Amino acid sequence: MASFPTQAGFPTQARAVIIGGGIVGCSTAYHLAKLGWKEVVLLERNKLTSGSTWHAAGLVGQLRTSANITQLLKNSVELYRKLEAETGLSTGWKMNGGLRLACNAARLTEIKRQATTAHSFGLEMELLTPAEAQKLWPPMRVHDVVGAAFLPTDGQANPADITQALAKGARGGGVTIVEDCRVTAIKTKAGRATGVVTAQGEIATEVVVNCAGQWAREVGRLCGVNVPLQSVQHQYLVTEPIDGVPRNLPTLRDPDSLIYGKEEVGGLVVGGYEPNPIAWALKGIPEGFHFSLLESDWGHFEPMMGHLLARIPALETAGIKQLINGPESFTPDGNFILGEAPELKNFYVGAGFNAFGIASGGGAGKALAEWVAGGEPPMDLWPVDIRRFGSVHQDPQWVLTRTLEAYAHHYSMAWPHEELESARAVRVSPLYDRLKAQGACFGSKLGWERPNWFAPQGVEPRDVYSYERQNWFDAVGAEHQAVRERVGVFDQTSFAKFMLVGRDAEAAMGWICSNDVAKAPGRLVYTQMLNRNGGIECDVTVTRLAEDSYYIITGTGFATHDFSWIERAIPQGLDARLIDVTSSFAVLSVMGPRSRDTLAAASGADFSNAAFPFGTWQAVTIAGTPVRALRVTYVGELGWELHFPIECAGAVYDAVMAAGRPHGIANAGYRAIESLRLEKGYRAWGSDIGPDHTPLEAGLGWAVKLKQNTPFLGREALTKQAQAPLKKRLAGFTVADPGIVLLGRETIFRDGKQVGWLTSAGWGYTVARNIGYGYVRNPEGVPTDWLRSGRYELEVATERVPAQIHLDALYDPSMSRIKA
Structure with a gap:
């Protein structure tokens, strides 16, 4: 029984209330208990796992394009490996590895680059021949396979068993779990979540955590929080035991055929991601939808079945137990959703797991619990941060359209620079039609249309994707040259723009900004905004308009994140108000x-x-x-x-x-901006800099007012860091061979030892070099002489190529050549 206030056995007060008893909710409760939070209540509207957890396929892969999201998934594996011994409950966890096939040259390049990314992020990933792949997966045909990759630490689990084990661990740590308890309202006061209302009673609480799965959007609406997700039908087939299927069979992904498979009780579980997905519950999830499935749709599954039969001939004679059609929640960009809602303080979300909730659940619950306990994310989680969404995501129809496209791309080629095509032209600059008529090829960012590049006359303004130089390469080079030699014009109307006004505007900005913004009206300052650990939360330009007003400019995609961060960092009691003027x-x-x-x-x-x-x-x-x-x-x-x-x-x-x-004069687009800024060494938030990096590590110490006796958020952490050798520093790298294409996440080697990976990369047209930036790490320190003395290589698609390090900008306006 809980040690906090109850009424007739029902808790009336808690430190945190978690809504949802699937794997993510139970994982969050388990990890909050591990952090010493005792007064935690988990509410489940029916029974644990009754939403989508119980019917999940249970594949556990780890590699993602972000180092921290990969680490989060690695945390899942580490938890699942020990959970059964800790709780005494079976979890069905098997570290049988994960096999990924390539059936054409482009896919082989993709998996080679994925292998390099894995190496960068500390995962073992092996490249295999078709024969080696078949040896690992005997039931399949490999007649069309050109290569494969194997991650030995991937695996599979029984979703319901994992969840029950997490629930037992949570109860053992003092968490109260209440089933058959639907939340009907969220109580708020002064912009904070303060409690929940249920049919069994009310619970006053400091924190509410929305882990309601497919119901998360509905729960968010109870308190004005937007959770942009959409339920989509997802089908997979369960067979009877099949001769020749070993129990240690790795999980299988064949993205060119859009299919996956795993062993289960001597048989197979096989499914796929259709290019024509079917949305579900467009008018809301039906009442009483618990431990429920949708009617099997054999007609819709038939194309997948054709791919499966071609890959696994034994399916032709296998006994079929069931075709499971279980809806799952997907998001518009294919990444899940974590974090404190920008609309409401102390209201957190962990939802939208895009059919890899079992793979993510352990690590996501850990990260969310640490976020709740610490008041800030434990590491940079920007790819899954709820603040990556904006106004377009308030529209259910926009979310539906984009989510279905993202689902259809689940196994498609992950082309560099790829743009999604649906739900476009929602937010456009007044110049959109003018620029389109002049050959603009647009990209989309937070619903805004932005010119990526301009096609010359007679050339179609359309991206043609590949892993080589893409069709816009020369056109962007011409734009780049125009800016370097003449004059270029960029439409950057999509910039997020805020006004901070009030009698105490200078005091507020002085605390929030790490650079000195106490300037006279008429001045502007480039500055970061730091968290208490000195990590870079925002990277902005601040313009002083008057004694009581500042104009703040930040990147298009950071509108929600930066507004929320700045608004919440304003010290209480100050007369300072933040206003979004982006559309003005x-x-x-x-x-x-x-x-x-x-x-x-x-x-x-x-x-x-x-x-x-x-x-x-x-x-x-x-x-x-x-x-x-x-x-x-x-x-x-x-x-x-x-x-x-x-x-x-x-x-x-x-x-x-x-x-x-x-x-x-010439029009120019965002791809030219990227090549131009790489040559100059300007940092990009979300890749080169972020909450895991301080200005000192990023080479931006010159933009910090440490020499002034002025307090600011993050100052103590930077002062402490400045007193010891830095353990990592951002450096530039060049590769002279124009046949190499750098994209980011390539592994950095110094004297044969792995020391980091590239955070961003591209081609510098003026200096005629591949350019990349990345943090070089060394526990003993990274002084300048040590950095310069090393011999560097980059691993590109599993091949090492010589590279030269640069600690200064490659280009300045007085010279058009590489600086030594």
Whole structure:
């Protein structure tokens, strides 16, 4: 019995209430108990596992494109290996390895790159011949297989048994689990979750954790929190025992055939991911849907069955136990959802697991519990952070459309630079049609359409994907050259833009920002915003408009994350309010050595260095429009960002283009921005910098006010770090061979020893080199002389290639060559 207040055996008060008794809810409860949280209640609307956990297939793979998400899945495996011994309950865990097939050259390249990513993240992954793969998986045919990869630490588990073992462990740690208890309301006060209401009574609590699976969106709606997921039908076949199927058979994934398989009681469980998925529960999940399945849809499964029969001939004569059609929750980007909701403090979400909830459950529950207990994520979890969503994700129809496309891509080729095609053109700049008519090929970010590149006349503006140089390579090179040599214009209207206003605006920003933003109106400052460990939470440009107002600019995709972070970091009691003004202002970035001439001609204002220094802004007029011109650059050239009322975008753009025509002005897109910033060594949040990296490690110590006696969030951690040798530092790397394509996550070797991986990479057109950035790690420290003295290699698709390290920018405007 719980030691906290109860009424007729029902708890009335708790430190945390977890909603949902599937694997993620039970894992979160288990790990909160491990962290010493005793007053924890888990509420399940029916019985444990009754949602989608009980019918999950149970494959446990670990490799993802993020190091930390891979670590999270590795944590699942570590937990499942010991859970049975700890709790005395069977879990069905088998570390029988995971086999992935390649049936064409492109897929073989993909799995080779996946093997390199695995090595970067500390996973063993072996490349196999078709014959070696068949030896591991005797029932299959390999007539069309060109190669395979094997992860020996992958495995499989019985989902219901794992969950019951976690529940037993949680109870042993003091957690109260209440079944047959539906949550009907979430109580809130002053922007915080304060309790839950159920048919059995109310529970006052400090924290609410929504792990309600397919019901998570419905639970979120109870308190105004958006959880963008969609239930989708997912079918798999269970056979009777089959001769020749060993009990140690690895899990199998054949993505070219869209199928997977595993051994179960001497038979097979086989399924796949259809290119034409069927959504479920469009009008809500039916009442009483517990331990329930949908009607088997053999017609829809027939194409999958054809692929399965071709790969596993024994299925032709195998006895069929059941075709299971169990709905599962999927998300618009194929990643699950973790974290504190931006709409409501102390309300956390762990949901949307895209049919790999069993693989994720152990680690996701651990991470979520640590997030709850610590008030911040235990590591950078941006790929799954609930704050990656935005306004478009409030629309169930948008979520439905994009989620079905993401499901259909579950096993498709993971092409570099791939853009999803559905649910497009929701948020567009007023220049969208103009730029489209000029050959813009758009990408999508948080619902915004943004020009990635411009097709020359006579060329279709369409991406053609490959692992080699893609079809836009030369076009982006021309845009890059225009910015380096003449002048380019970028439509960056999608930038997230906030105003922080109030009598105490300077005090609030002084605490939140690591750089000195106590500047006079007319100045702008590049700064990070740090967590208490010194990790970089936001990477922004701050413009001082007046004594009581700042204008903050951040990346398109970080709108929700950064707004939530800044708003919650404002010290209590200060008169400072944050306002999202993204949709009020258009942004044109005019960059290049002739940008000064172009803007002077367009505005009649003095853009000389003496009159308009770097790091300042001025009000000018272009085409009758008041424009806030910021002298700043992310491409390494002279340039300005122009911010102005969004309804005037067409007039300002036309005037700038007309003024720039004598100077060779050209449209340019985001892929040119990427190549330009790589040459200059500018960092990108979400790859090169983030909560796991401090400014000192990232080479951004110059942008931190440590020399001033001014308190700011994260200062104590940075001061402590500065007193000891750094254990990792961001460095640049180049590979001269143009036949090599760097994409990021390539393994870094120093003197033959693995020391890190690339966080971002691409081609530098001016310096004619492959460029990558990554953290070099060494427990004894990474001083400059040690870094420079090493011999470096990068592992690219399992092959090592020579690389040169660079600790300074590769390019500056005074030279178009590699710096020594």
